[in-house]
Amino acid sequence: MENDIFQLQYALDTFYFLVCGALVMWMAAGFAMLEAGLVRSKNTVEILTKNVTLFAVACTMYMVCGYAIMYQGDILLSTITGNGVTGAEEPATYAPSADFFFQVVFVATAMSIVSGAVAERMKLFSFLAFAVVMTGYIYPMEGSWTWGGQSVFGLYTLADLGFLDFAGSGIVHMSGAAAALAGVILVGARKGKYGPNGEINAFPGANLPLATLGTFILWLGWFGFNGGSVLATASVESANAVAVVFMNTNAAAAGGCIAALITAKLLFGKADLTMALNGCLAGLVAITAGPDTPTALLATVFGAMGGVLVVFSIVTLDKLKIDDPVGAISVHGVVGLLGLLLVPVTNGDASFSGQVIGAVTIFGWVFVASLVAFSIIKALMGLRVSEEEEYEGSDLSECGMEAYPEFTQGR
Numbered sequence: 555m556e557n558d559i560f561q562l563q564y565a566l567d568t569f570y571f572l573v574c575g576a577l578v579m580w581m582a583a584g585f586a587m588l589e590a591g592l593v594r595s596k597n598t599v600e601i602l603t604k605n606v607t608l609f610a611v612a613c614t615m616y617m618v619c620g621y622a623i624m625y626q627g628d629i630l631l632s633t634i635t636g637n638g639v640t641g642a643e644e645p646a647t648y649a650p651s652a653d654f655f656f657q658v659v660f661v662a663t664a665m666s667i668v669s670g671a672v673a674e675r676m677k678l679f680s681f682l683a684f685a686v687v688m689t690g691y692i693y694p695m696e697g698s699w700t701w702g703g704q705s706v707f708g709l710y711t712l713a714d715l716g717f718l719d720f721a722g723s724g725i726v727h728m729s730g731a732a733a734a735l736a737g738v739i740l741v742g743a744r745k746g747k748y749g750p751n752g753e754i755n756a757f758p759g760a761n762l763p764l765a766t767l768g769t770f771i772l773w774l775g776w777f778g779f780n781g782g783s784v785l786a787t788a789s790v791e792s793a794n795a796v797a798v799v800f801m802n803t804n805a806a807a808a809g810g811c812i813a814a815l816i817t818a819k820l821l822f823g824k825a826d827l828t829m830a831l832n833g834c835l836a837g838l839v840a841i842t843a844g845p846d847t848p849t850a851l852l853a854t855v856f857g858a859m860g861g862v863l864v865v866f867s868i869v870t871l872d873k874l875k876i877d878d879p880v881g882a883i884s885v886h887g888v889v890g891l892l893g894l895l896l897v898p899v900t901n902g903d904a905s906f907s908g909q910v911i912g913a914v915t916i917f918g919w920v921f922v923a924s925l926v927a928f929s930i931i932k933a934l935m936g937l938r939v940s941e942e943e944e945y946e947g948s949d950l951s952e953c954g955m956e957a958y959p960e961f962t963q964g965r
Contacts, residue, residue, distance in 0.1 A: 560918055564639070566788035567648040570796075571656050572773045577778025578659040582609045584771030585666040589673060590957075591765025592880045594757060594827065596947025597674045598957035604678060608685045612662035615690035621654055622662060623694035624702050647786060656675035660726050663779070667730030672737045674744050675944055678952045680937050687927045688733055688916045695923075696916050706915055716898075716905030717912035721783035723843030723893030729920045731887025734878070736924035741875035741937045745944055754872050757879065761829055769831040771907055773807050776838045780845045795846055802845045803838065804895050806857030808835020813861030821865065832881045833861035833867065836889040843893040847900040856896050860889040891917075 586605035590598050623631050634654055638646025665685050672681065700719060705711045759765055761856050780803045786792035814833020818826040822884040837857030841848075848856060867884035878884065894913050897904040931937060935961055938944075943951035950956065 558838030560645075563788035564647060565650075567654045567774070567786045570583070570787040571648050571652040574760055574778035574782025575656040577775050578656070578663065579609075579775075579781065581659070581772050582662055582666060584768045584773075584775055585663075585669070587764050587768030588772060588831070589604065589670040589768070589880055590767060591761040591763070592759035592920045593673050594947070595760035595958055596949055598760065598949060599953045599955055600678060600948035600958075601669065601673050601951055604673075604681055605666060607682055608665045608669060611682060612665050612689040613658050614659045614695070615686055616658045617654075618690065620690050620694040621657060623691065624657070624697040624730035626698075626704070631890060639901055649915070660722060660779075662694055663687055664693050664726045664730035664733075667727065667882050668734045668737055668885045669735035671731075671873060671878045672741055673838065673879045674948065675699045675756050675938050676741050677936060677939055678948070680935055682932050683931050683935070684733075684737070684924070684927055688924065692733065692920055692923045692927070693729060696704040696919050700879075700912065701916065710911075712912045712915065715911055716903070716908030717923065718800045718897050718901060718904040718909070719843045719894060719912065720846055720897075721780045723839055723890045724916050727839050727842065727886035728764075728890030728894070729916055731885075731890060732917045732920035733850075733924040734883050735876070735887065736921050737928055738876055738878060738883070740928045740932060744874055744879070745941060747877050748875050757951030759828065760777065761791060765828070765831060769834050773834060773838065776803055776807070776842075778819065780842055784846070799845045800823065801850055802841055802853035805850045805853040806841035806845070806860070807838040808837070809854035810834055810840065810861035810864075813837075813858035814865050815861075816863050819867040821869070824903055828881070829865050829868070832864050832885050833877050835885045836860035837843070839889045840893045843890075844897040844901055844904070847897075849900075850956070859896075860892055863892055864879045864889055887917075 558941055582605065586602055588950065589601045589605065593601050617631055619629055621627050627634065631654060634650045636650065638650045665688055699706045699712055703713060744757065747757065749755065777800050780799050781796050784792055784796045787796050811830050811834040813827055814828040814836065818829035837860045840856050840860030841853055845853065864881065864884050867888040868881045871878060871884060876883065891913055896908045897909060898906045928937065939948060939951055
């Protein structure tokens, strides 16, 4: 009887893990639609190609060596196909291969953040070369120090310092933003974005309906992102924890959307849709580090704080001439840091100092390593398309096709 119950729990937890992983994989479609909607039409095909290919690169590199680095496993997943129960000292509660599948879609999420920030001017294959390094080494290294439980170069262990990041405000989102910032600094701003006298010229997105669809897809996928991080659902305690996480994730997104829209109206005098969309995502990022402990009201407040912060962050980065076409650095980096710092408010197991040290460790490693990687790629193959190619759009120069040919060729 006891064995039957264990097998049922194992099956349910494995199935739940896989479904949540599939939801997170669907976030790749959300990022693709969001970014395709917020770039200019002449760069749509190229940004879609980036999003599809980076997912494939992430899956391959994490299989080859990323998972092994992060969780002290085997290169090429050579022993992961077992059930984790037979012959194990501590039987697994779900299939080990399900854990890999769930983790690999997180890697792709981190890489997707970089895609939007360097859009419209970075060479396609230079970006993909960086994706190999990011998903195969840079991200797995910082993941090994956090979720992997390893020491940071043998110096200290973040868990011992009171660092907690439930589903990845720092580990996934801030790390992606740190890599994005390194890329943006090295590749430079888009031509014409900033004038000689401090002017900031708006480059409106080509397809806001598509961007809105992408935001809703991300909102949906986030339930798998945060809910799956409970790691179980086959008991009263874990099932209730999943329900609380889903509830708080949704509440934070709603709070972020409302707060960002109100902030934009007060600042600009208009209800800016792009700020509302980024507010939704900011609320989701803000709650991701600790969706399991706040009340629904606090989750809404935390999301609202993210929504307000992201508007001011986007405006500030523009003033600093850090050109981020989709607001990815603000949404995932600045608000990712906020999410980490909010965890101790409702979770006594986390310490404020531990969260700060964890944030500095993650950002410092990913930013410096990405800066080195981008610099090497720049020296070997260049990072930026030519001025002429940028003017005509990356679609034609990089992919040889257009997303909306009948509108641009007069047919």
